[in-house]
Amino acid sequence: MRINVYSQELTDEVATLTKESNTGLTYSAVQLMLHSSPLLHHPPADDDRSAVTFWLPKSAQRRAALAETFEKMADLVRAAPPETGLD
Template identity: 75%
Template sequence: MRVNVYSQELTDEVLRIEKPSNTGITYSAVQFILHSSERLHHPPEDDDRSAVTFWLPKSVKRRERLAQAFEEAARLVRTAPRETGLD
């Protein structure tokens, strides 16, 4: 699966969310909120904004590997050549 997020959709809003399941397990995730029109949300307190959600693994080792992948992504963003893309 490939997920494309265009620069115009990016925001700086990142959330940690937790969702309890009916099995008694609470799942945690990191969610990158994307820009979307306020006209899409009725009522306004209904937070159904677009987002990319990364559900966290259970083990400390796999969580650390995911954190390292995010850190590598941040390094790549900071060192990428300047583009003529849209903001």
């Protein structure tokens, strides 16, 4: 699967999320919120904004590996050549 998120959709808003499943287990995630139309959010308490959600693994080792992957991505973003595209 490939997911494309364009730079114009990116925000600096991140959030944590927890959900309890119908089995009683609680799952945690981190979300990167995306720009979306305010017309989609009525009533205001209904937060159905677009987001990229990363559900976290249970073990500390796999969480550390995921964090390292995100850190590598940040390094690649900083080192990437400048573009002539849109912001």
